[in-house]
Amino acid sequence: MEAVHGHDHAHDHDHHHPTGITRWLTTTNHKDIGTMYLWFSFAMFISGGLLALGIRAELFQPGLQLWRPEFFNQLTTMHGLMMVFGAIMPAFVGFANWQIPLMIGASDMAFARMNNFSFWLLPPAALLLIASFFVPGGATGAGWTLYAPLSIQQGMGMDLAIFAVHIMGASSIMGSINIITTILNMRAPGMTLMKMPLFVWTWLITAYLLIAVMPVLAGAVTMLLTDRHFGTNFFNAAGGGDPVLYQHVFWFFGHPEVYIMILPAFGIVSQIIPAFARKPLFGYSSMVYATASIAILSFIVWAHHMFVTGMPAAGQLFFMYATMLIAVPTGVKVFNWVATMWKGSMTFETPMLFSVGFLFVFTMGGFTGLILAVTPVDIQLQDTYYVVAHFHYVLVAGSLFALFAGTYFWLPKWTGNMYSETLGKLHFWCSMIFFNITFFVMHFLGLAGMPRRIPDYSQQFADFNMIASIGAFGFGLSQLIFLVAVVKCIRGGEKAPANPWEGADTLEWTHLPSPAPYHSFETPPVVK
């Protein structure tokens, strides 16, 4: 450990940092750590995507062709866990690491060494998840929600998943503490809270959500663990426990988690749309308040995931109306994005394409969410492909498309090179078309009553499933275009100016060259 960096980076920017693997193992630089987060999440995205292709391959035709039913359940479970905890969440943390210090004019994150530790917790957690496929009994097949009593009965793959969730939770909590501290204490002089770029605002609120709910998830899976091995009966009916209690605890985490995965996406889109519409963001302060309202409301809607558990009508009504209420601040946001584009001089480079695509497709996912919020409708559609279609519209077309948009937007700043606009546009159109081929038909499957998490289905679902499977393979292959575009951009290409986007006005564009130097803002800029 010859390369111990001091806490204060201002004094060590001359000396050589270690190279090779040691650089990455010991780095405390927010840009290095951000890069590692992004590559890690891309690796998990590909792994989780391969599992999804395993699911779609089996569902290509009715009947059992490729997998045994219990392995199919392991595929759906691990696809969910890897995408949620391995791909989407770490990707946003990667963006936070890269962008927050640059956007608020800080030299680095507040706790640089803890930052390194929060990242390096993730690969062991991912290895635990992957290793669980190879233990006796295989990985857990209880669904990504790990519902009791099924999760109490599974083999040791379940224990590995529980430990992985513990580790990833710890990593998220440390990351969030770091992000909040950085934002609250390390802003450049003159940058008041209401002058912060919206991406920073959304991450501040997201980080608070994470600190509030990741520990609850840790508690829930700890209870599962003690029920499994230490004779407690939290969720075991025979011992006086209640499996429905697990659902309450889980969704108390799970619903805010949904917004943890979408609020930073809102932030990214709120940076990109004004830049390419060449107009300031419409209704900045209403955007901030809408984000905060969504975060607060997310704590009182969890039981809309459990309408069929035998809740009293008063409870169903409360959770139905509370859920519908979330459409109000979300509607404010969609309105503001549209109003930002209104009469702007728009151009459609790849980041903007992904953002506008996000706006269309995410809003569709929002509307199906509103439909599912209606209790009697939800009771009909519970656990059908309609739900699968809904959350893929908000998570893939929402979170993932925003992540793509953000990657293309900031690649020039990160690498110093412009990405290939041709590849970027190809990636967008392929993703957009194949995404809809895959998931749009799932609405019809769900309305017709096809249940999720089942490897076989009745004949009448065959055509739509075949279409969805073809779309899924197309979508999967399209992501290779993304990989090529990113690698090409890192390796070279047209040199990027300090601000390649006419309308971008945050500090990383106005005050720093491209690529951003290894140590930036050692003297904080003054924000007027």
Place this chain on the structure above:
Amino acid sequence: MITDNRRTFSKLLVIAVAMFGFGFALVPFYKKICEVTGINDLQKADVVENTQVDTSRTLVLELDANTRNELPWKFRAMESSVRIHPGQLVQVMFEVRNDSDAAVTGQAIPSYGPQLAGQYFRKLDCFCFSTQELKAREVRKMPVVFVIHPDLPKDVNTVTLSYTFFRVEGTRTGAVPTAVRPPV
């Protein structure tokens, strides 16, 4: 700035630890809510108001008995079905036999078919209100005394009352892979 950061760190850490505790606090909180609102009070006798026996309707009550968690008991209903009227006070008997050479404790959990019939059962006495401890080879006959409320929807003509005995105590282990994984 370093001390500021440390202070913020401590505050946030306190929130995280408190929320971990909150997760566990949800357990008693949930139990209390279920108790206060009367949801899920499977183990308490109901108060039965005096109701008219509706002799114009006859229901078939089917009785069903099961065991789980490798409980070494034989559990059965004395009659498989009885004909009753809504509003009538009914007593049915179940018999349980411990086949093992050790004392075992079990808890019966009721369920109803159709599910909505459950809310019309008013139980005055039930062996499911407490755990049952059977000594080695003991045989026990146990009653359930109840009224089915006459408000039971008219289209329900057959009601199933089912009990499943689960083993209680630390004898159970969480992982039962052989039981849940069918050989394929």
